[in-house]
Amino acid sequence: MNRWLKYGLIWNISLLILSMLWQLASIENQIDNALHGAYAPFSIGDRIHIFGTDYFGYDLLNHFISGFSLSVFNALVILVFSSIIALLLGVLAGYFANDGIRLRILSLFMLILLLVDIAYLFFIVPSPDILILFLPFIIVLTFISLDYRLWRTKYVFIPFDRIISSLYEIMGSLPKFILLICLVLFLEPNWLGYACILSVLTWVQKSRIIRAEVIKVKTAYYIDAAKALGIKDLWIIIRHILNNIQETILVTRIYAFGNLFLLDASLNFIGISGVGSNVSWGNILAQYRYDLSAWWLLLFPSIGLTLFLIPLFSLAKYLENKTN
Amino acid sequence: MIKFIAKRLLRWLPSFVAIILLSFLFCLNVPGDASLSEDQNTGTVNQLIVPNTYHLPLFYFSLKPYNWNIFLNELSQSHYKDLAELLLAYSGDIHAVKKQIRNINNTSIALTKLYSEGKIEAYTYKKDISALSNLKYVKSLPIKVSGSKPYQILLKDLNAFEFHDNAWKRYIPCIYWIGQNNIFHQWLSSLINGDWGQNTNGQPVKKLIFTAFSKTLFLAFVSLLLAVMAIPISVHLFTINSGLSKLIIKFLQTTISIPRFIWALVFLFLLANVLNWMDPLVFKQLDRGYSKNYFWYLVPAGAMVFPFVAFLQDQIQTQLRVEFNKDYVKTALAKGMAKRQVLYRHVLKNSLFPFITSITHLIPVLLSGSVLVERIFGIPGLGDLLIESLKGRDFPVIIGITFLLSIIISLSYLLGDILYQIFHPKVKIDS
Numbered sequence: 073m074n075r076w077l078k079y080g081l082i083w084n085i086s087l088l089i090l091s092m093l094w095q096l097a098s099i100e101n102q103i104d105n106a107l108h109g110a111y112a113p114f115s116i117g118d119r120i121h122i123f124g125t126d127y128f129g130y131d132l133l134n135h136f137i138s139g140f141s142l143s144v145f146n147a148l149v150i151l152v153f154s155s156i157i158a159l160l161l162g163v164l165a166g167y168f169a170n171d172g173i174r175l176r177i178l179s180l181f182m183l184i185l186l187l188v189d190i191a192y193l194f195f196i197v198p199s200p201d202i203l204i205l206f207l208p209f210i211i212v213l214t215f216i217s218l219d220y221r222l223w224r225t226k227y228v229f230i231p232f233d234r235i236i237s238s239l240y241e242i243m244g245s246l247p248k249f250i251l252l253i254c255l256v257l258f259l260e261p262n263w264l265g266y267a268c269i270l271s272v273l274t275w276v277q278k279s280r281i282i283r284a285e286v287i288k289v290k291t292a293y294y295i296d297a298a299k300a301l302g303i304k305d306l307w308i309i310i311r312h313i314l315n316n317i318q319e320t321i322l323v324t325r326i327y328a329f330g331n332l333f334l335l336d337a338s339l340n341f342i343g344i345s346g347v348g349s350n351v352s353w354g355n356i357l358a359q360y361r362y363d364l365s366a367w368w369l370l371l372f373p374s375i376g377l378t379l380f381l382i383p384l385f386s387l388a389k390y391l392e393n394k395t396n
Numbered sequence: 397m398i399k400f401i402a403k404r405l406l407r408w409l410p411s412f413v414a415i416i417l418l419s420f421l422f423c424l425n426v427p428g429d430a431s432l433s434e435d436q437n438t439g440t441v442n443q444l445i446v447p448n449t450y451h452l453p454l455f456y457f458s459l460k461p462y463n464w465n466i467f468l469n470e471l472s473q474s475h476y477k478d479l480a481e482l483l484l485a486y487s488g489d490i491h492a493v494k495k496q497i498r499n500i501n502n503t504s505i506a507l508t509k510l511y512s513e514g515k516i517e518a519y520t521y522k523k524d525i526s527a528l529s530n531l532k533y534v535k536s537l538p539i540k541v542s543g544s545k546p547y548q549i550l551l552k553d554l555n556a557f558e559f560h561d562n563a564w565k566r567y568i569p570c571i572y573w574i575g576q577n578n579i580f581h582q583w584l585s586s587l588i589n590g591d592w593g594q595n596t597n598g599q600p601v602k603k604l605i606f607t608a609f610s611k612t613l614f615l616a617f618v619s620l621l622l623a624v625m626a627i628p629i630s631v632h633l634f635t636i637n638s639g640l641s642k643l644i645i646k647f648l649q650t651t652i653s654i655p656r657f658i659w660a661l662v663f664l665f666l667l668a669n670v671l672n673w674m675d676p677l678v679f680k681q682l683d684r685g686y687s688k689n690y691f692w693y694l695v696p697a698g699a700m701v702f703p704f705v706a707f708l709q710d711q712i713q714t715q716l717r718v719e720f721n722k723d724y725v726k727t728a729l730a731k732g733m734a735k736r737q738v739l740y741r742h743v744l745k746n747s748l749f750p751f752i753t754s755i756t757h758l759i760p761v762l763l764s765g766s767v768l769v770e771r772i773f774g775i776p777g778l779g780d781l782l783i784e785s786l787k788g789r790d791f792p793v794i795i796g797i798t799f800l801l802s803i804i805i806s807l808s809y810l811l812g813d814i815l816y817q818i819f820h821p822k823v824k825i826d827s
Contacts, residue, residue, distance in 0.1 A: 195459065195569055238407065245411045247805035249764040250782075251418070254798050257786060258422050334655050338768055341657060342783055357661060361772060364669045364676055374658045385653040 077390060080383025087380070091141035101134040101351075111366040124368040126359055136372055139352040140380075143340075146267070147332040153271035155325065158279035165236035165279075166286025167309055174227045185211070236283075243276045256344050274332065278324050285317040319395045326388040330381050337377065353377060400817055408810045415802040420580060422795050424454075453578045462568040465490045476501070485566040487558065496557045500528050587799070593792045595785070601796045604781065609800065611683070612770065612777035616762040619697040623704055623758055627751055630709040631744065634716050635736045645713065652706040657768040660699035664772060667695060679775040696773045700765055704758060708751060719747045749819050756812040760805040 104117040108129035115121050123132035175183075189209070255269050289295070290313065298308050314321075339345065340354030353373035360369035463484055476497055483493045504525055511521040586592075592602040633641045667674040674692065681687040719725065720743065728738045767779030774780070778797055785793040 192569065238410070241407050242411045242414060245408060245806040245809040246414065247760060247764055247802050249767065250798055250801050250805070253767075253782070253786070254422060254794065257794070330653065338655065338657060341768060342771070343787065357657070360661065364665065367665065367669070370661055370665055374661065377658060378654050381653040381655075382650060 073390065074386070077383060077386050080379070081387060084380060084383055087140065088144065091137050091144070094137045095141050099134060101130050101138070104129040104131065111363055111369070113366075113368045123372050126356070126366075126369065127362070132356065132368065132372065135351050135356060136353070136376065139355070140376065143333055143336045143352055146336050147329055149267045150270045150274070150332050150336075151325065151329050153267055154275040154278065154328070155321075157271065158275040158282055159321075161236050161239070161275075162279040162282030163286055163309055163313070165233045166283040167290060167305070167313060168230075169233045169287075170231040171229045172232065172305075173230050175230060177226045177228055180228055236279075240276055240280055243273075246273075248273045252339070253342065253344060256339075270332070270335070274328070274335075278328055281324050282317065282321065285320050286313055289313050289316045319391065323388050323392050323395070326384060326391070330384045330388070334377075334381070397817070397821075401814055404810060404813055404817075408806065411806055412803070415799070415806065416584070419795055419799045419802070420583060422791075422798070423583065424579075453574050455578055455580050456575070457571055457573050459569055460572050461485060461566045462570045463565040464570070464572065483557075489558075492557060499557075504528050592796050595790050595793050596788065597790075601792045604793060605778070605796050605800060608776060608778045608781040611775055612763070612766050612779065615693060615697060615700070615766060615770070615775065615777060616759070618693050619700045619762050620755070620758065622694070622697050623701045623708070623755060626701070626705040626708055627712065627748070630705075630712045631716070631739070631748075633709070634713060635739055645709070648706040648709050652703065652710060654703065656700055656703055656765055657772060659702045660696060660769045660772040663695055663699050677774060679773055683776050696769050696775060700762060700769050701758075704761065708754070711754075712747075712751060715747045716743065719743045756808065756815050759808040759812075763801055763805055763808075 104119060104121070104125060110129075111125070111127055112121070113124040115124060117125070117129070119131070121131050121133065123136060125132055126135070189211075252269065252273055255273075256266060259265065259269070261269060295308060295312060298312060337352065337354040337357075340352040341358050342354075343358065345352065345355070353376060356369055356373045360366055363369075464481070465484060479500070480493055480497050483496060484490065487493060507516070507521060507524055507528075510516050511518070590602055592600070592605070595601050595604065633645060664674075664676070668676045674695065675681065678687060678689070678692050682690065682692070716739070725738055725743065728742060729735070733741075763778075766777060767782060769775075770777040770779035771783050778801065781793065782797050784790075785797075
């Protein structure tokens with residue numbers, strides 16, 4: 073490992089710990105009345121401001137650290153959500169492919185009928201009579217009793233790979249950044265909704281990589297051996313496949329974390345924030361745009377972003393080179 | 397080849413439909429009440445959103461109960477529509493329902509007239525009006541409306557409405573084909589015909605968007621030129637192999653992860669504040685014709701492609717290094733060719749094709765990345781317009797921009813895939 077990479081990671085970790093302690097101490101950022109209505113670099117108003125103040129007289133150091141911890145928290149939550157979606161669909165498409173899971177025709181019919189039933193219940197919702205609620209179940213029962221033995225013996229395969237691959241293609245050709253702005257604007261979500269929208273729009277690339285890795289690992293002999301021994305699919309996936317692709321997952325996760333952090337910063341720069349508070353690095357940079365002579369508003373967040381992202385991406389690249 | 401293109405087009409179709417449906421949904425669910433008002437006077441404000449057809453059905457077909465009638469769509473007021481639907485469900489006689497709705501309407505008009513003449517009190521008036529149009533009271537007809545004598549005759553008509561026990565028909569779903577007379581069709585046809593409506597200031601949206609789009613396109617074109625120029629420069633850097641070139645390569649490798657909006661801000665700071673060369677408002681002046689120095693577009697374009705150039709340079713370096721370890725290069729070097737000769741005559745042909753196609757992947761990045769960079773430099777382009785309308789909640793403009801950019805970006809993904817297939821016929825994109 074490179075000397076500079078080590079220093080960078082130490083810097084990142086210490087920044088994280090500092091911001092956590094800062095949140096625990098819950099220091100409130102109060103307006104400095106002596107500096108209200110003016111940008112000021114390193115200054116002493118009512119208190120000392122090492123990083124200076126913004127236009128309203130808020131301490132920039134406080135904004136800097138609490139904004140960092142909020143962005144990291146946001147990025148982590150979105151990362152977890154999108155990773156869950158990506159992992160689930162990637163493994164489904166990769167491991168089960170087009171012939172992994174077979175269903176009895178009867179079960180398939182039951183499933184479809186159940187969905188139709190639920191849709192029908194929504195259809196009659198304006199004035200449901202109690203008796204009518206049982207109608208769908210009666211229909212299903214008649215279907216079951218029609219020709220039970222014949223359907224029991226026939227099977228169909230569910231083409232997970234084909235379905236999920238076309239989902240990748242549809243999601244992949246949607247413009248993420250623009251759609252994201254519009255969705256956040258129109259749905260006016262709370263914090264959790266914001267995280268959900270971002271994770272739904274960003275899982276595709278990760279899932280593609282996971283699918284390719286799973287397909288690569290799946291052909292190994294020990295998987296065949298495990299199958300021959302009668303070990304269940306779920307256990308094979310957890311014990312053997314996920315174990316073998318965890319390094320790749322880690323690398324893509326680090327890249328994704330950096331990108332999400334960046335995305336959060338750029339959305340905040342535009343003026344869209346999920347948390348509801350306008351404390352973030354992107355927000356400080358947006359304030360810099362109003363007065364170009366306030367150099368400290370540019371300097372600290374941009375150096376912070378650079379010094380946070382470079383070690384992160386270098387670490388990912390280092391791990392990538394190590395695994396290959 | 398043609399088969400592949402056809403297949404790819406077929407796969408692009410769902411995302412195209414998704415974009416259209418999404419922007420339609422955006423139009424319908426615009427926050428606020430201006431768009432949803434049925435008043436004809438405010439209809440001009442949000443023409444793109446609701447083209448004065450709000451009373452029509454949503455889509456080409458709709459799922460309705462068996463005893464539903466198309467007449468219900470002709471009712472322009474939505475609370476009467478719900479009422480009529482319920483009345484029809486319980487009576488089944490369309491003529492009776494029509495008559496009943498007319499009676500209810502007449503009664504409410506009579507009530508309003510009485511109220512304006514001061515013959516009934518405000519409390520009774522409100523109670524009666526809500527009783528007339530409230531779904532809760534429908535099942536308990538005849539309607540018991542309080543009030544004075546003058547409209548007792550009308551009430552007699554109202555109470556004459558008969559209920560048949562046709563409720564079972566309500567539980568049988570039926571698909572009704574509505575035809576072209578629906579909101580979606582009108583919206584789409586106005587979109588295609590170029591009638592994009594007006595924004596909140598009364599300016600035509602289409603003109604606003606396309607004047608802004610020309611600037612974004614120019615910026616994207618300049619950035620694309622810069623990105624293409626980066627390829628020969630990085631190949632040249634590989635051949636020089638001096639201290640300076642190593643320094644440049646190291647610099648590019650470390651700055652690969654710095655985002656483009658930081659670059660844009662730093663460039664702006666250096667040129668406009670430290671060196672005082674650039675007027676921060678230069679792009680506004682270019683737009684208004686006060687200045688003709690279009691070379692300033694190189695600055696935002698440089699900020700836009702900087703991370704991409706660093707990435708491209710890194711990729712080219714690794715690719716060339718891999719290629720130089722191959723046997724045919726060793727043979728050529730052993731024959732006595734210079735390193736530069738080998739590079740330009742043999743290696744480039746084999747290793748540069750991936751980068752021609754990766755340039756096409758830059759188009760969506762440029763179009764959506766321009767949102768931030770244009771904002772920073774104050775270029776009156778599409779991104780700047782988008783953020784301005786976000787702040788002013790100018791929904792027709794936002795929807796127009798989303799629609800246009802989405803279509804272009806998804807088309808450029810399609811183009812990239814097709815070009816990739818043309819340049820690498822051996823690589824099969826998994827179908």
